[in-house]
Amino acid sequence: MSSHLLYPFLEDPDIRAVQTAIFFALIHGIALLVLPSTLALNANQAKIISLSWILGILGFSVSIFLLKLCVARSWEGLEFLSPITPFGGGLLIVSWLYLFFILLKRK
Numbered sequence: 001m002s003s004h005l006l007y008p009f010l011e012d013p014d015i016r017a018v019q020t021a022i023f024f025a026l027i028h029g030i031a032l033l034v035l036p037s038t039l040a041l042n043a044n045q046a047k048i049i050s051l052s053w054i055l056g057i058l059g060f061s062v063s064i065f066l067l068k069l070c071v072a073r074s075w076e077g078l079e080f081l082s083p084i085t086p087f088g089g090g091l092l093i094v095s096w097l098y099l100f101f102i103l104l105k106r107k
Contacts, residue, residue, distance in 0.1 A: 009071075009072035009073070010068060010071060010072050014068050014071055014072075017064055017068055018064065018065065018068050020064070021060065021061040021062075021064035021065055021068075022061070024057070024060060024061050024092070025057050025061040025062075028053045028056065028057050028061075028092065029057070031053065032050055032053050032054070035049075035099070036049060036050055039099075039103070041102065045102055048095075048098065049095050049098060049099055052091055052092070052094065052095030052098070053092065053095055055088070055091055056088050056089070056091035056092035056095060057088070057092075058088065059084050059085065059087050059088020059089070059091060060085055060088030060089045060091075060092060061088070062088075063081040063082075063084045063085045063088060064085060066078055066081055067079075067081055067082065067085070
């Protein structure tokens with residue numbers, strides 16, 4: 001929905017960035033609700049993975065939302081968020097690798 005609201009104000013690459021951020025937030029939100037309990041992770045593992053996903057969503061998706069909202073509204077002052085986006089994405093990748101390592105170690 002946010003990409004539709006921003007559509008008149010953004011160029012196509014910016015709209016795709018917002019759609020990607022929405023997709024990643026949705027996938028990781030669902031994973032956050034389902035996977036830790038479904039995979040029977042111990043409390044520490046579930047806490048590490050859940051916290052990593054939450055921080056990754058905040059770092060990746062929310063920073064993209066805010067940066068593109070600034071572009072759409074011609075706001076300035078949030079440019080400092082640009083370096084946070086790749087760290088959020090990296091945190092998401094590392095958390096998935098950690099989960100796969102846990103699952104491989106079980107076998």
